[in-house]
Every structure is written in C-alpha cells, then in structure tokens.
Amino acid sequence: MTPLLEIQGLRTVFRSANGDIAAVDGVDLTVPRGRTLGIVGESGCGKSMLSLSVMRLVPPPGRVAAGRVLLEGRDLLTLSTAEMRAVRGGQVAMIFQEPMTSLNPVHPIGLQITEAMRAHDPRASAAELRDRAIAALERVRIPAPARRYDEFPHQLSGGMRQRVMIAMALACKPKLLIADEPTTALDVTVQAQILDLLRDLQQETGMSIILITHDLGVVAEMADEVAVMYAGRVAERASARDLFGSPQHPYTLGLLGSVPRLDEDRERLLAIEGAVPPPFALPQGCRFHPRCPFAIEACTKAQPPLEAIEPGHLAACIRAPVESAVELTP
Amino acid sequence: MSGVQPPARPSTLRVLLREPAAAVSAALVAITVLAALLAPWLAPYDPYETDLMAIMQPPGGAYLLGTDGQGRDMLSRLLYGLRVTLTMGALSLGFGGVLGVLIGFCAAYYRRVDGLLMRLADIMLSFPAILFGLAIAAIAGPGVTAVVIALSVATVPLMARIARSTALVVLGLDYIEAARAQGMGDARLIWRHLMPNCLSPILVFATLRFGQVILLGSALSFLGLGAQAPIAELGAMAAQGRTFLFFAPHISVIPSVAIFVIVLAFNVLGDALRDALDPRLRV
Numbered sequence: 001m002t003p004l005l006e007i008q009g010l011r012t013v014f015r016s017a018n019g020d021i022a023a024v025d026g027v028d029l030t031v032p033r034g035r036t037l038g039i040v041g042e043s044g045c046g047k048s049m050l051s052l053s054v055m056r057l058v059p060p061p062g063r064v065a066a067g068r069v070l071l072e073g074r075d076l077l078t079l080s081t082a083e084m085r086a087v088r089g090g091q092v093a094m095i096f097q098e099p100m101t102s103l104n105p106v107h108p109i110g111l112q113i114t115e116a117m118r119a120h121d122p123r124a125s126a127a128e129l130r131d132r133a134i135a136a137l138e139r140v141r142i143p144a145p146a147r148r149y150d151e152f153p154h155q156l157s158g159g160m161r162q163r164v165m166i167a168m169a170l171a172c173k174p175k176l177l178i179a180d181e182p183t184t185a186l187d188v189t190v191q192a193q194i195l196d197l198l199r200d201l202q203q204e205t206g207m208s209i210i211l212i213t214h215d216l217g218v219v220a221e222m223a224d225e226v227a228v229m230y231a232g233r234v235a236e237r238a239s240a241r242d243l244f245g246s247p248q249h250p251y252t253l254g255l256l257g258s259v260p261r262l263d264e265d266r267e268r269l270l271a272i273e274g275a276v277p278p279p280f281a282l283p284q285g286c287r288f289h290p291r292c293p294f295a296i297e298a299c300t301k302a303q304p305p306l307e308a309i310e311p312g313h314l315a316a317c318i319r320a321p322v323e324s325a326v327e328l329t330p
Numbered sequence: 331m332s333g334v335q336p337p338a339r340p341s342t343l344r345v346l347l348r349e350p351a352a353a354v355s356a357a358l359v360a361i362t363v364l365a366a367l368l369a370p371w372l373a374p375y376d377p378y379e380t381d382l383m384a385i386m387q388p389p390g391g392a393y394l395l396g397t398d399g400q401g402r403d404m405l406s407r408l409l410y411g412l413r414v415t416l417t418m419g420a421l422s423l424g425f426g427g428v429l430g431v432l433i434g435f436c437a438a439y440y441r442r443v444d445g446l447l448m449r450l451a452d453i454m455l456s457f458p459a460i461l462f463g464l465a466i467a468a469i470a471g472p473g474v475t476a477v478v479i480a481l482s483v484a485t486v487p488l489m490a491r492i493a494r495s496t497a498l499v500v501l502g503l504d505y506i507e508a509a510r511a512q513g514m515g516d517a518r519l520i521w522r523h524l525m526p527n528c529l530s531p532i533l534v535f536a537t538l539r540f541g542q543v544i545l546l547g548s549a550l551s552f553l554g555l556g557a558q559a560p561i562a563e564l565g566a567m568a569a570q571g572r573t574f575l576f577f578a579p580h581i582s583v584i585p586s587v588a589i590f591v592i593v594l595a596f597n598v599l600g601d602a603l604r605d606a607l608d609p610r611l612r613v
C-alpha cells in the first residue's frame with residue numbers, strides 16, 4: 001500500500017535582496033496511513049514552514065521552489081487553486097499552536113464549525129450543519145455541546161478552544177491532520193487530555209497525523225515515526241523506538257541529553273552549545289558541525305546525505321553510527 | 331465544566347445605551363432622522379411659501395423658529411433642510427464608503443494590486459474635496475448631485491486606506507490562516523472573517539466622516555456649488571442668513587446649530603458603537 005503522504009525533495013524558499021533563502025531545503029518524508037509522524041526540532045529549523053508548504057499556505061514572499069508533495073499519489077503542488085482549496089480541510093486539515101487566537105472572536109464557535117463544513121459541502125441545510133457541528137463538538141468531548149454551540153471563543157478556556165479547533169479540523173473527515181505544536185500553549189494536564197483525544201480520534205477515524213513539536217516527551221508518547229529536523233533538513237529519521245533507543249545523529253543525542261530525567265542522577269543537563277544558524281548564514285559542510293562535539297575535519301567539507309544506518313533508520317552524519325564515533329573521540 | 335450557566339450575553343443595543351452620552355446621542359440621531367423622514371407631516375408651513383408681510387421674524391409667536399429673509403417659516407425649512415443634508419451625507423458616505431472598503435480589502439488581500447491601488451488613492455488624496463466639487467459642478471452643473479459625486483469621490487481614498495490598514499492587521503491573525511487551512515474561499519473568507527473584524531474602525535471612521543461630509547456638503551452649498559435656491563439645505567440656509575447676521579442672527583444660527591448637533595451626535599454615537607460592537611468588551 002502506498003503511504004498516505006510522500007514528500008520528495010521539498011524546498012521552500014523566501015525571496016530576499018541577497019537571493020533566495022531556503023527555510024526548508026530538500027526534505028524527504030513519508031507519512032504512513034493511520035500512523036503518526038512526529039517532526040522535532042528547535043525553533044527556526046523549518047518544521048512549521050514544512051507543514052505550511054504541504055498546505056500550500058506559505059506566506060509571501062515565500063514559495064515552494066522544488067519537490068513534490070504526493071497525497072495518495074497526487075502531487076498537491078501541481079493542483080489548481082480550486083482543487084487545492086478542496087484538499088485543505090477536506091483531505092488535509094491543520095490545527096495550530098495558539099488556540100486563543102485561532103478562532104475568530106466575533107462569531108460563535110458553532111457558526112465557525114458550520115462555516116468550515118459549508119466550505120466543502122455547500123448544499124447542506126443549516127439545520128443539518130448545526131446537528132453535525134454539535135455532534136463534532138460532542139466527539140471532541142465538549143460537555144453540553146448544544147449550549148456551547150452558541151458561545152463565543154472568549155467564553156471558553158484554552159483547552160476547550162483547542163478542542164473546538166480539533167472539531168473544526170475534523171469536521172470534514174480529513175485523511176491527514178497536521179498538528180503544529182498543538183499543546184505548546186496549554187497547561188500540562190490539559191496537554192495530556194488533548195493528546196489523549198487526538199490518539200482516540202485517530203483510532204476512530206484511521207487518519208494520519210503529522211505532529212510538529214519541540215517537545216520530545218510529546219513525540220515519545222504520540223509518534224510512530226520521528227523525523228528530527230535541523231536548519232531546514234532532516235537530520236535523522238527512524239521509528240520512535242529506534243530513535244529514542246539508539247539515536248544516531250549527534251543533534252538528536254543533544255536534544256535527548258537536554259531533557260530532564262527522573263531515572264538518572266545527573267548534575268547538569270547536556271545543552272547543545274549555540275543556536276540554530278539562520279537560513280541566510282549556514283555554515284559550509286554539515287550544518288550542525290559548529291555545534292557538534294564529534295565534528296572532524298571532513299564535516300566542514302561536504303553536506304552528509306541522509307543514509308540508512310540500519311533498515312528504516314536514517315541519519316545524515318558521516319560519523320554515524322555514533323557508538324564508533326564516541327570511541328574515536330579522545 | 332459544571333452545570334453553571336454562563337451569564338447571558340447582553341445585546342449590542344443595551345451595551346450601547348448604558349453609556350449616558352451615547353444614549354443622548356442615539357436619541358438625538360433618532361429624533362433628527364425621524365424629523366427628516368416625517369418632515370411633510372411635521373412642518374407647520376410649506377417651506378417654500380414666502381410671506382413678505384412677516385420677514386425676519388424672531389423665534390416665537392406664530393412662526394416657532396421665526397422666518398427668514400423672504401418670510402419663509404424657519405421650522406419648516408429646517409425640517410426639509412435636514413432631509414436634503416442627511417440624504418446628501420448618507421449617499422456620499424454610502425457610495426464612497428462601499429467603494430473605498432472594496433478597494434481597501436482588495437489592496438490588502440491581493441497584494442499584487444496593492445501598490446497600484448494605493449498610489450491611485452494617494453493621487454486622489456492630494457486633491458481637496460472642495461476642488462472636486464468645483465470641477466464636478468463645472469462639468470455637471472451645480473446641484474445636490476454634484477455634491478454627492480464630489481464627496482463620494484473624496485471619501486473613497488480615505489475609506490480605502492482605513493479598510494486596507496485594518497484588513498492588513500486582521501489578515502495577519504491566526505484565525506485567517508486557520509480559515510484558509512479549512513479550504514475557505516476568498517469571498518467567504520473576506521465576508522465572514524475579514525469584514526466583521528474590520529468593522530469597528532470602519533464604523534468609527536464612517537461616523538466621523540459623516541460629520542465631515544455634512545460639513546463639506548454645507549460648505550459647497552455655501553459656495554453656491556451645492557443645493558440651489560430655493561431648495562432648503564442646512565448649509566445653503568446658513569449662507570443665506572449670513573447677510574442678516576446682525577439684524578436676524580437666528581436665520582444663520584438655527585441651521586448652523588443643527589449641523590453642529592448632528593455632527594456631534596454622530597461622533598459620540600460612533601465612538602460608543604465601537605465599544606459596544608467589540609465582543610471582547612462584553613463581559
């Protein structure tokens with residue numbers, strides 16, 4: 001069976017006075033059906049631009065310069081505006097980081113859900129849409145959905161609003177849900193509820209999820225597959241078990257080292273020195289080498305390709321597998 | 331998440347009228363509009379009937395607000411004058427405002443035409459409204475139509491700029507992106523999400539502009555480019571009374587005060603309306 005979504009060589013650039021600057025630079029990813037792909041990385045690594053590129057919603061002056069985004073074999077990048085509009089919300093839906101601002105403050109939430117439905121089903125009657133919207137609110141476990149239907153966003157808590165956003169996103173039964181930091185703005189307890197909800201809805205509907213986050217805990221809990229992004233490229237790609245069990249890219253190691261843990265007695269967290277280089281000032285060779293503790297001379301020369309270390313486990317590092325690299329380092 | 335009922339949302343009207351100044355202004359606006367609408371029934375005399383035996387009568391007596399230089403009843407002329415002035419203002423604001431909002435939204439939404447549209451607006455803004463009035467009166471002949479055209483044209487670039495700048499802010503908000511991600515079409519997105527969230531500044535500006543338009547229309551009439559004698563129009567009436575300012579000040583003062591009150595009432599009302607329409611202030 002073909003994967004639901006296949007991204008091939010995606011490159012998203014922003015026009016500037018000094019030529020095009022790539023925010024996403026040659027990314028290959030696959031999202032299997034009914035599974036969750038986690039995309040992890042620091043701020044500015046291009047993960048949000050990747051999701052907007054899939055939706056073809058990259059804000060100008062940005063544009064997708066190269067690559068293919070195949071949804072069930074159909075390249076989204078070649079669709080007409082009208083066809084793409086039918087895909088958005090209909091087949092690929094998206095939820096955003098800020099539930100507080102992702103709802104229009106002047107309309108009751110019920111109207112906003114029915115509007116989302118109407119965009120893909122213009123002939124449905126108002127009463128039918130209302131029933132469907134209330135059912136959608138019920139599905140995301142909002143209590144007293146019929147009463148909430150007429151409430152305004154400011155009357156709801158952040159967790160409730162994110163539930164409303166999910167109800168809107170799932171209103172037209174999409175095959176793929178892109179969740180861009182869906183729980184970052186929420187309390188930890190609410191965060192767990194929302195993640196539970198997403199997982200249950202995935203089981204109910206069989207949709208695939210792309211979960212974009214910088215929170216490795218969320219990824220470990222939710223994702224089947226994980227892609228670690230660094231400076232617009234995929235640094236490492238593996239199943240969640242492999243990635244957390246035997247991380248191969250030094251950047252992944254660094255990310256894991258910077259998570260506080262209860263089961264180990266450590267004096268300090270291992271932090272990755274420095275910051276993600278801005279896309280207009282990328283270093284020569286491997287983009288991570290200035291921050292990499294394992295960097296050698298060769299790392300400054302050429303960009304390492306994303307290669308399989310084991311079957312299904314890919315890393316873009318010439319020193320991988322890391323075990324041997326650690327031994328080599330004095 | 332218990333069964334506690336959230337407090338019922340008060341209606342816009344109720345929020346609006348909670349403010350005393352707004353309530354007074356709303357009453358004044360309502361009275362003015364009603365008076366203009368009901369002028370044929372309210373006016374005690376024919377506004378164009380002259381009584382040369384009773385010219386420049388002071389207020390009081392048989393003529394409640396006195397008479398003008400030709401012995402016409404001031405109260406009747408005021409009521410009919412309100413009709414002309416308000417209609418003139420409303421038409422100018424309606425045509426100019428709608429066109430301006432459309433242009434402003436287009437400029438904000440379709441960034442490709444933004445530069446062109448806004449430079450055109452700049453060019454239009456560099457002409458004073460009075461100059462438009464002169465030019466159009468020269469082409470079409472002076473009259474109420476010329477004033478409406480001139481003031482509509484003068485309102486378009488101002489409204490376009492307000493609408494554009496407001497729309498640019500709103501278009502940058504998350505819910506616009508969320509609506510796009512739901513596959514909403516341009517027209518629907520503009521109508522459902524952009525328009526309602528741009529309404530407050532547009533309404534406030536429209537109210538202020540209504541005052542300005544009435545003042546400008548009166549000025550054009552005053553200069554003889556607008557309403558022509560014997561048509562009763564507040565600006566023209568003020569102009570006619572100017573000659574008698576020392577003997578019979580009421581002929582100029584009454585229409586001027588009427589203009590002042592209308593402009594003030596609309597300004598206060600618009601301001602209060604903005605507060606009332608903002609759902610974030612509804613608690």
